Amino acid sequence: MAGFNPIKAPEDAVVNQQQGPMQILNPNIDIDEEDVLYHIALSNRSHDLKDMFQDVKFVCFGGSPSRMKKFAEFMVKELRYKLVAGQSLCNIAHGSDRYVLYKVGPVLSVSHGMGIPSLSIIFHEILKLLFHAGSSDVMFFRIGTSGGLGVEPGTVVITEEAVDGILRPYMEVATLGMMLQYPAVLDQNVLKELVASSTPDDHFQTIRGKTMCTYDFYEGQGRLDGAFCDYKKSDKMAFLKRIYERGVKNIEMESLCFAAYCHRAGIKSAVICVTLLDRLQGDQIATPHDIMEEWQSRPQIIVARYIKSKLGII
Ligand SMILES: O=P(O)(O)O[C@H]1O[C@H](CO)[C@@H](O)[C@H]1O
Numbered sequence: 001m002a003g004f005n006p007i008k009a010p011e012d013a014v015v016n017q018q019q020g021p022m023q024i025l026n027p028n029i030d031i032d033e034e035d036v037l038y039h040i041a042l043s044n045r046s047h048d049l050k051d052m053f054q055d056v057k058f059v060c061f062g063g064s065p066s067r068m069k070k071f072a073e074f075m076v077k078e079l080r081y082k083l084v085a086g087q088s089l090c091n092i093a094h095g096s097d098r099y100v101l102y103k104v105g106p107v108l109s110v111s112h113g114m115g116i117p118s119l120s121i122i123f124h125e126i127l128k129l130l131f132h133a134g135s136s137d138v139m140f141f142r143i144g145t146s147g148g149l150g151v152e153p154g155t156v157v158i159t160e161e162a163v164d165g166i167l168r169p170y171m172e173v174a175t176l177g178m179m180l181q182y183p184a185v186l187d188q189n190v191l192k193e194l195v196a197s198s199t200p201d202d203h204f205q206t207i208r209g210k211t212m213c214t215y216d217f218y219e220g221q222g223r224l225d226g227a228f229c230d231y232k233k234s235d236k237m238a239f240l241k242r243i244y245e246r247g248v249k250n251i252e253m254e255s256l257c258f259a260a261y262c263h264r265a266g267i268k269s270a271v272i273c274v275t276l277l278d279r280l281q282g283d284q285i286a287t288p289h290d291i292m293e294e295w296q297s298r299p300q301i302i303v304a305r306y307i308k309s310k311l312g313i314i
């Protein structure tokens with residue numbers, strides 16, 4: 001719609017946090033009608049969503065299906081959760097091959113794929129799932145990976161503010177021919193509690209900082225090693241140094257949408273990502289697989305600690 005693209009001022013996001021049963025802000029969703037959650041192969045008619053999900057209190061998202069399975073297995077141990085004898089964890093979304101969904105007591109572990117479009121779809125469906133289930137006081141976490149800026153690879157960065165590729169703290173969504181802007185605000189209390197839950201005995205550093213969220217892994221993040229590149233190494237370094245000086249500690253591809261949607265929905269949330277490399281030193285991720293696996297467990301350790309403290313589990 002060329003010539004018809006007004007920028008709408010930021011929405012009045014829900015200022016109040018969700019309290020009581022999960023609400024959704026879409027009057028078109030009628031609980032008396034069937035609502036198909038297509039990408040996770042569930043519906044409020046084909047499944048008893050209340051029975052399955054009403055007790056959910058924490059939803060943990062991450063890009064990769066196998067990481068989120070491992071996280072679910074980790075939570076079985078951490079929560080000392082009793083699986084029915086002879087049974088293993090089951091991917092509740094097995095009827096679709098788009099995302100995985102595991103439930104361990106009050107914790108859901110969900111994959112979101114790569115990038116904002118993929119995260120956006122699963123976010124809508126998980127929110128509707130919790131609405132149909134009547135879940136209440138639910139928190140959301142993203143446990144991911146990222147490229148670090150001036151920090152030791154393997155460092156865990158907890159996001160204080162998510163910004164886009166040109167440092168704007170809101171997500172733009174083209175809707176009905178308009179560019180709508182949604183502020184990407186994260187809960188500062190949850191951030192502080194998560195940072196405080198790291199201990200000097202941890203074998204890794206946990207820090208806080210701004211997270212840049214881009215729409216691309218290569219040129220969007222100023223890499224020199226994509227299939228295209230129309231800038232020089234000096235341009236890349238000038239860009240990375242500029243954003244580093246503005247407080248950006250890591251770069252990934254979902255935090256902006258995650259923060260904006262959680263804020264819009266009034267859900268307390270946090271983004272916790274490990275850094276896989278220092279982008280001031282290079283672009284390629286060539287760390288051995290076993291080391292990378294261990295690094296990816298670090299955000300999980302921090303979030304598990306937080307969840308256990310909220311549940312009163314020592
Ligand atoms: O490790 P995850 O959670 O997928 O996150 C990061 O890794 C992917 C790129 O390799 C992007 O999705 C980025 O945000």
Ligand SMILES: O=c1cc[nH]c(=O)[nH]1
Nearest residue numbers: 145146147251252253
């Ligand atoms: O550099 C990186 C590493 C992981 N994920 C990203 O988006 N960028």
